[in-house]
Amino acid sequence: MSLQNPPVNSLSLEFLTDICISVEKLEMDKTCRGLIITSSLPKVFSAGLDIMEMYGKSPERCGEFWRAVQEMWLKLYGSNMVTIAAINGSSPAGGCLMSMTCDYRIMADNPRYSIGLNETQLGIVAPFWFKDTMTNTVGHRTTELSLQLGQMYNPAEALKIGLVDQLVPEDQVSHYSHTNHDQVTTPDRSKSMMRKPTIDKLTSKREADIQNFVSFITKDSIQKSIGMYLEMLKKRKR
Ligand SMILES: CCCCC/C=C\C/C=C\CC/C=C/CC(=O)SCCNC(=O)CCNC(=O)[C@H](O)C(C)(C)COP(=O)(O)OP(=O)(O)OC[C@H]1O[C@@H](n2cnc3c(N)ncnc32)[C@H](O)[C@@H]1OP(=O)(O)O
Numbered sequence: 001m002s003l004q005n006p007p008v009n010s011l012s013l014e015f016l017t018d019i020c021i022s023v024e025k026l027e028m029d030k031t032c033r034g035l036i037i038t039s040s041l042p043k044v045f046s047a048g049l050d051i052m053e054m055y056g057k058s059p060e061r062c063g064e065f066w067r068a069v070q071e072m073w074l075k076l077y078g079s080n081m082v083t084i085a086a087i088n089g090s091s092p093a094g095g096c097l098m099s100m101t102c103d104y105r106i107m108a109d110n111p112r113y114s115i116g117l118n119e120t121q122l123g124i125v126a127p128f129w130f131k132d133t134m135t136n137t138v139g140h141r142t143t144e145l146s147l148q149l150g151q152m153y154n155p156a157e158a159l160k161i162g163l164v165d166q167l168v169p170e171d172q173v174s175h176y177s178h179t180n181h182d183q184v185t186t187p188d189r190s191k192s193m194m195r196k197p198t199i200d201k202l203t204s205k206r207e208a209d210i211q212n213f214v215s216f217i218t219k220d221s222i223q224k225s226i227g228m229y230l231e232m233l234k235k236r237k238r
Pocket residue numbers: 007008010043044046047048049050051052090092093094095118119122124125126127212213216217233234237
């Protein structure tokens with residue numbers, strides 16, 4: 001599955017819906033045992049959630065958006081397929097979350113790329129299931145430090161903390177993700193045994209999580225922080 005939503009593969013409601021439909025189709029295809037997620041765009045795996053979906057939108061729309069984010073996570077984290085993230089560019093926040101849902105992460109060894117949960121930098125708090133996914137990937141202490149600082153990691157740092165499993169030359173990400181994953185076997189009961197408690201936690205709190213998100217994101221102070229962050233993104237470009 002090659003992500004293609006220019007300019008930066010941000011996860012809008014529409015794009016998330018497309019991703020969910022694609023994963024569902026592959027999941028039902030009995031001939032398909034594995035899924036490699038990568039990006040068709042240069043330099044960016046995914047810029048994470050589409051910030052415009054969280055800025056100046058109605059509570060109803062925000063709720064619909066958040067349900068789609070949850071659905072993407074539930075489908076990928078609970079997938080019965082072998083899943084590999086071929087991270088061929090930067091992958092902040094929701095992009096990092098998406099790659100952490102996979103069984104194995106291969107990243108391009110380019111120091112200009114970064115990956116991590118940077119929500120704190122936007123003045124927002126990573127939801128509990130983002131935190132849980134990271135804890136399951138890199139452990140409690142690293143997650144605590146990482147979330148408090150909104151830390152982004154270059155590929156070497158990401159490898160060191162276990163956020164990615166393998167670094168490869170940039171032009172070989174696709175090759176390695178197709179051929180070099182002996183470490184990942186066909187998902188069996190171990191995968192669901194390890195992930196089920198985390199999945200059940202969100203499933204049982206899904207509606208409350210949507211309410212929390214909507215009331216948090218529509219607060220004036222949070223809208224102001226997001227607006228300032230958007231300005232910063234645009235200025236950084238000039
Ligand atoms: C206490 C109570 C707790 C309750 C908690 C309840 C709920 C929790 C609440 C909220 C949680 C919300 C979770 C959010 C997770 C997210 O994913 S937020 C998104 C975070 N993403 C980012 O910060 C990425 C920002 N982007 C970048 O760093 C760079 O763009 C890039 C990805 C590294 C690429 O760089 P590059 O130089 O190639 O591109 P540009 O920067 O020039 O960008 C091009 C263009 O795209 C726009 N853009 C970039 N990222 C996004 C985005 N994520 N969404 C929308 N638009 C984006 C950028 O502004 C440029 O636009 P242009 O100027 O109009 O061309």
